[in-house]
């Protein structure tokens with residue numbers, strides 16, 4: 001073995017660069033953070049060939065003094081902290097004093113800067129390490145950092161770079177994250193000499209509309225919560241604005257974009273009940289707290305954080321989001337509470353809707369009772385009123401104290417079934433009903449194996465599935481609430497879930513998605529004619545069901561048109 005020796009400075013920086021400078025986008029991130037730390041109000045980004053040829057950031061911030069220019073490129077040189085106390089309370093985005101040095105070790109760097117009071121700018125260049133002497137240059141106050149030919153001296157790393165289009169995509173992500181966090185600043189992005197984005201200072205909602213689309217902002221709910229030194233603000237996408245990919249989730253801690261499992265988990269939970277299956281919420285959220293309560297010095301790239309009071313932070317974020325997304329704020333335009341007369345609760349109890357109803361068909365059995373109630377106490381109209389008619393097999397029209405209620409019967413029924421499955425699963429297992437004739441379907445060998453392995457889980461979910469042959473499965477029992485639906489399709493979707501996520505996940509983290517998927521298979525299909533008693537039974541079920549104001553996919557299930565809405569429609573009383 002060769003003897004131990006101290007590594008040369010350049011090699012040390014190149015090793016460090018491995019952690020900080022992964023690709024052009026990481027260079028861009030560091031340069032933008034420096035501009036923000038310098039108090040810039042206007043930040044211009046210029047990229048060539050996805051940033052591989054050039055990443056340049058111009059700012060109008062505080063600038064760097066002539067004598068500090070070379071130091072800025074030296075390792076462990078920073079103006080941002082001086083002591084351990086500073087580190088523990090760090091409020092700037094940078095503090096390690098190594099970003100520029102690392103970049104200079106693997107690229108050509110040119111720094112031009114002018115302090116506000118200085119008569120002119122100075123310029124230094126560095127190529128693979130140490131900087132030259134500063135030379136006078138022309139520039140308005142502020143700083144321009146140009147990084148060219150990334151990895152020109154480390155060809156092994158250069159091989160890892162992707163196409164210019166891919167690298168540009170990563171740079172755009174970095175730019176978007178930064179510009180979303182600081183809507184009060186002006187930003188621009190040019191790629192290959194063409195202006196790609198130009199943003200003037202604007203309120204957050206407008207900035208989010210410009211970068212994430214109107215679809216998100218038009219229905220987004222404002223978040224504003226504060227408790228015990230924690231503050232959460234921003235925009236929470238309504239369930240309607242959910243996406244199929246998790247590509248619009250922006251979480252910032254003290255202004256820093258982070259990918260944090262704890263925060264992501266809190267957000268997932270807050271939306272879980274409102275979203276179905278693979279739908280991903282969209283959000284732009286800012287958590288602020290005492291810098292001493294969070295450690296950002298976990299990894300050189302600083303996208304991970306560690307909270308001192310992780311549980312408290314999780315609970316705070318979860319509840320703040322749940323409140324912002326609560327049904328009264330999110331779903332139907334008229335709040336339930338405002339409609340329900342004080343006497344509504346006992347009236348509902350008298351209807352016996354607390355008892356689990358077997359299947360959709362069983363609405364018929366209970367349907368006579370609302371009529372009796374109406375006869376006994378005609379003045380006490382239930383919140384959603386009494387059904388008048390069914391429209392095109394899709395909507396129920398009902399009359400309540402305030403006016404007309406429109407119900408999407410498919411969406412409403414799906415929600416009811418979902419909540420019922422959830423309650424019974426929480427109480428132990430879903431109530432099963434044996435099928436007179438088992439439903440047999442073709443399955444892959446893997447599905448057969450999964451069905452056999454997961455007997456107890458399936459039983460908990462109200463299913464009994466066994467092999468009928470090497471490539472055939474038979475459903476012998478199904479959840480009572482779903483037994484009348486397409487049980488084979490139901491079984492298939494549950495098996496698919498178990499195959500992808502495993503039983504433990506399916507019953508815990510993904511329980512609501514699983515149940516929502518199951519509920520889909522039972523709900524009243526459109527174009528099914530309902531009798532008035534059946535419709536009334538559905539309305540009463542809705543009143544007794546939590547969160548029935550929106551369906552599992554986040555769409556509203558009912559809508560109130562008040563008499564005055566109708567009067568306005570007909571220009572009455574004007």
Ligand SMILES: Nc1ncnc2c1ncn2[C@@H]1O[C@H](COP(=O)(O)OP(=O)(O)OP(=O)(O)O)[C@@H](O)[C@H]1O
Nearest residue numbers: 034035038072078079094095096097098099100143
């Ligand atoms: N755009 C800029 N405007 C003003 N000063 C700058 C700018 N960019 C860099 N500097 C100065 O150069 C120093 C070194 O920057 P560098 O990014 O290497 O380290 P840092 O920001 O202090 O820490 P980190 O490594 O965590 O980013 C900074 O501390 C700052 O004083």
Ligand SMILES: [Mg+2]
Nearest residue numbers: 030034094099
């Ligand atoms: Mg920095």
